[in-house]
Amino acid sequence: MDQLAVEKKLSLVYLFCAFAGVTSSITTGIAWGHWYRTLDQCVDRNCSCIIYGHHTYTVFLGGEQVPCIWVTFGPLLYVFCTVSLVCFHGYRVLFATNSPKTRSSRAMLAKMEPGESIQIEAVSQESTSPLPTAYWVTVSVLTGLFTIYALIHFSIYVDGYYTTCNQYRKTLEQFLGIHGSALPVIYSRLSCQGKEEDKKILLVDVENLWKN
Numbered sequence: 001m002d003q004l005a006v007e008k009k010l011s012l013v014y015l016f017c018a019f020a021g022v023t024s025s026i027t028t029g030i031a032w033g034h035w036y037r038t039l040d041q042c043v044d045r046n047c048s049c050i051i052y053g054h055h056t057y058t059v060f061l062g063g064e065q066v067p068c069i070w071v072t073f074g075p076l077l078y079v080f081c082t083v084s085l086v087c088f089h090g091y092r093v094l095f096a097t098n099s100p101k102t103r104s105s106r107a108m109l110a111k112m113e114p115g116e117s118i119q120i121e122a123v124s125q126e127s128t129s130p131l132p133t134a135y136w137v138t139v140s141v142l143t144g145l146f147t148i149y150a151l152i153h154f155s156i157y158v159d160g161y162y163t164t165c166n167q168y169r170k171t172l173e174q175f176l177g178i179h180g181s182a183l184p185v186i187y188s189r190l191s192c193q194g195k196e197e198d199k200k201i202l203l204v205d206v207e208n209l210w211k212n
Helices: 005-041 064-071 077-094 131-178 180-189 195-212
Strands: 050-057 059-064 103-115 116-126
Touching: 005 050, 005 059, 005 064, 005 077, 050 064, 059 131, 064 131, 077 131, 116 131, 131 180, 180 195
Parallel strands: none
Antiparallel strands: 050 059, 103 116
């Protein structure tokens, strides 16, 4: 595969990574801002985070503010780097190939009539100017580091989400005042997927259990 095709694919990959990072940051920030005042019921500290929430006997509290800051603004670091790489490779793909230096050509001399000749120059392939090996090594190392960075970010987000979900189940148990055989209904109907239909079915099942 020639370098031009490689840089085209890299531009698309970097663009997708930047879009995914921006989407993650925006959606997390919206959820955090929506539940900020509801969850922040602590007196001497900020507990407004929607992840790592915890159950108490009186109210459901959010988690510490630090995890929400991390999952909301953390992706912006590699978004900035990927946007820079998109601009770099995109410029080379769109504009650098127009330069005669980046075209491999072959000239031929054709004789039309006795004493007359014409030179024909055919462009066989366009390519970007070669990048040094040090550049590819540096980008590979940075890509590996940001991959680990993204996995850590994802693991914190998922772990905080399931922590909040499990703690909210306990709050719901106390709020509904159910025990014993009714508890499996909560764990089966109120899944950590957070679907509104599951919550409605849960309330219907609890009412049926109390009637029986």
